[in-house]
Amino acid sequence: MATDALLRRPLRVARLLSVEVPAAPIGLAEHLERHGPLRVAPRRAGAEQLALLDEIGRSGLTGRGGGGFPTAAKLTMIRQAGGARLLIVNATEGEPASAKDKTLLTYAPHLVLDGAEVVAGLIGATRALVALDERDAPRRAALRVALGERAARHGVRVEIGAVAVPPGYVHGEESALSNFVLTGVALPFFRPDKSKPLQRRRQRTLVQNAETLAHVALIARHGAAWFATAGDKGASGSTLVTLSGSLAHPGVFEVALGHPLGDVVGLGAPTEALQAVLVGGYGGSWVGPGALGAPYSKAGLGPHGAAPGAGVLLALGERHCGIAESARLAAYLARQGAGQCGPCVFGLPALAEDLGRLARGDADAGTLERLERRLATIAGRGGCGHPDGAVRMVKSALSVFCEDVARHRAGQPCPWASAPSLLAPAALEGPGGGR
Amino acid sequence: MTRRALRLRIDPVACDGYGYCAELLPELVELDEWGYPIVSDPVVPTALEALARRCATACPRNAVLLEAPAPPLPAGRPGAR
Numbered sequence: 130m131a132t133d134a135l136l137r138r139p140l141r142v143a144r145l146l147s148v149e150v151p152a153a154p155i156g157l158a159e160h161l162e163r164h165g166p167l168r169v170a171p172r173r174a175g176a177e178q179l180a181l182l183d184e185i186g187r188s189g190l191t192g193r194g195g196g197g198f199p200t201a202a203k204l205t206m207i208r209q210a211g212g213a214r215l216l217i218v219n220a221t222e223g224e225p226a227s228a229k230d231k232t233l234l235t236y237a238p239h240l241v242l243d244g245a246e247v248v249a250g251l252i253g254a255t256r257a258l259v260a261l262d263e264r265d266a267p268r269r270a271a272l273r274v275a276l277g278e279r280a281a282r283h284g285v286r287v288e289i290g291a292v293a294v295p296p297g298y299v300h301g302e303e304s305a306l307s308n309f310v311l312t313g314v315a316l317p318f319f320r321p322d323k324s325k326p327l328q329r330r331r332q333r334t335l336v337q338n339a340e341t342l343a344h345v346a347l348i349a350r351h352g353a354a355w356f357a358t359a360g361d362k363g364a365s366g367s368t369l370v371t372l373s374g375s376l377a378h379p380g381v382f383e384v385a386l387g388h389p390l391g392d393v394v395g396l397g398a399p400t401e402a403l404q405a406v407l408v409g410g411y412g413g414s415w416v417g418p419g420a421l422g423a424p425y426s427k428a429g430l431g432p433h434g435a436a437p438g439a440g441v442l443l444a445l446g447e448r449h450c451g452i453a454e455s456a457r458l459a460a461y462l463a464r465q466g467a468g469q470c471g472p473c474v475f476g477l478p479a480l481a482e483d484l485g486r487l488a489r490g491d492a493d494a495g496t497l498e499r500l501e502r503r504l505a506t507i508a509g510r511g512g513c514g515h516p517d518g519a520v521r522m523v524k525s526a527l528s529v530f531c532e533d534v535a536r537h538r539a540g541q542p543c544p545w546a547s548a549p550s551l552l553a554p555a556a557l558e559g560p561g562g563g564r
Numbered sequence: 565m566t567r568r569a570l571r572l573r574i575d576p577v578a579c580d581g582y583g584y585c586a587e588l589l590p591e592l593v594e595l596d597e598w599g600y601p602i603v604s605d606p607v608v609p610t611a612l613e614a615l616a617r618r619c620a621t622a623c624p625r626n627a628v629l630l631e632a633p634a635p636p637l638p639a640g641r642p643g644a645r
Contacts, residue, residue: 319577321629470576471600506596512577 244342409438412518
C-alpha cells in the first residue's frame with residue numbers, strides 16, 4: 130500500500146528522462162555531466178562484479194519489458210549457467226500503445242548503452258546488439274550517432290551493434306528475439322523450463338529490455354539506496370509509462386512506483402470521466418474506477434488482476450465502449466500471433482469473433498458460454514505467453530464491463546460501440562506533459 | 565524417500581494436433597475443440613508410465629515431453645515480451 134512517506138515524495142521524477150521536453154537528444158558530454166562517469170569493471174574482476182550484482186539485487190529492480198522479473202535473479206541465473214557471449218538489448222517495442230523505449234533511445238541513448246556495457250561485463254558477453262524494429266529509422270540513426278560519440282571518447286569497451294527485426298507483436302518476445310538473432314527466424318520457441326537461460330543452437334543469449342538497462346546504468350553509478358529513494362517498499366525506483374486514450378496530454382512519463390494509479394493516469398489529463406484503464410499492454414488487464422486508488426506497482430495492482438507490465442496505460446473515457454475496444458484488441462492479438470501453436474491459432478480468432486459479436490449486439494444464446502469455456506482452456510497452452518495475454522485481457526473485459534456485457538448480450542449495444550477507436554496509435558513519442 | 569514422478573508436457577510449437585496422445589493416454593490427455601491436447605495434470609502415475617513413454621514415442625511431431633520435475637521458479641515471469 131502507498132505509505133504517507135511515499136505520497137509526500139513527488140510522483141514525477143527525472144532520472145531517465147527530463148521532465149521538460151529536451152531540445153535535442155542528450156549527447157555524451159551532457160550525459161556525463163548529468164550522471165557522472167561510469168566505471169565499467171573489467172570482465173575478470175570477480176569481487177567487483179559480485180558487489181555490483183548485489184547492488185542491483187538490493188535495489189529491487191525488476192525487468193521493465195513486461196515480465197517484471199527481478200533483474201538480479203535473471204543475471205545470476207545466466208552467470209550460474211556459465212554466462213553468455215551475446216547480450217540482446219530489446220528495444221523492438223512491438224506493443225502498439227508503448228513508446229517508452231523509443232523515447233528513451235531517442236533522448237537518452239547513452240544510459241541504455243552504459244547499462245548494456247555493465248550487464249555485458251556481468252555475464253561475460255563480448256558483444257551486445259540493440260534490437261530495433263526494422264522500420265525504426267530514427268532510432269537506428271540515434272544509435273549510430275551515440276555509438277560514434279562513445280568510440281571517439283573512450284574507444285570500444287564492448288562491441289555494440291544494431292539488429293533490425295521484422296515488425297510484429299511477438300517478435301519482441303525474448304525467445305523469438307534470440308531465435309531471430311541466432312537463426313534468422315523471428316518465432317518464439319518452447320522452453321519447458323523458464324528458469325534455464327535462453328539457448329538456441331548451443332548458444333546462450335541474454336535479452337534485457339532497454340529501459341531495464343538504463344536503470345542498471347544509474348544503479349551502477351549511485352547504488353541501491355539511491356535507487357530506492359523513489360518508489361515504495363517492495364516497488365522501488367522509477368519507471369516509464371506510456372499514457373494514451375481519452376487524454377489531453379498522452380505521451381511517455383517517468384514516475385515513481387507506488388503512487389495511486391489514478392494519479393499516474395492523471396498526468397495525461399483525462400478529457401472525460403474514466404470508466405476503465407487498460408494496464409500493462411494489449412495483452413494486459415482492464416481495471417475499473419475502483420482500482421484508481423491502488424498503488425501503481427506489481428503488489429498494488431495484483432489484487433485488481435493487473436500488473437504494470439511494459440508501462441502501458443490506456444485510459445477509457447465513459448463515452449467509449451469497452452467491449453468494442455476489447456474486441457478490436459482481441460482481433461489485433463489474433464492476427465499478431467506467430468501462427469505456431471493450435472490453441473493460439475484457433476483459439477484467439479474464436480475469442481475475437483465472439484467478442485466482436487457481443488460488441489455489435491448480435492450475440493447468440495451460446496456466445497458467452499463459448500467465451501468462458503475457451504478462456505478456461507486456451508491459457509497456458511502456447512509456446513510463449515501470447516495467448517495468455519489475450520485471455521487475460523478478454524477475461525478482464527468481461528468482468529470490468531459486466532454491466533455492458535449484459536446489455537450487449539440482450540441485443541442492446543451501447544451507443545458508443547461504433548464510435549472511433551481509442552486504439553489508433555497517436556503520436557506518443559517524446560516525454561509527455563511538459564508542454 | 566519418494567521417487568520423483570515423471571511429468572508429461574506438450575511442446576505446443578511442435579504439436580500439430582495428430583491426437584495420438586489422447587488416443588493412447590486418455591487418462592491424462594484430452595483434446596480441445598480443435599483437436600489439440602490438454603494436459604490438466606502433468607504428473608504421470610507410476611501405473612501409467614509405460615503408456616506415457618509409448619505415447620511420447622508415438623507422436624509424429626515429437627511433441628510429447630517426459631521430464632523429471634524442475635526446481636521451483638523465483639516469483640515473477642522471466643522475460644515476457
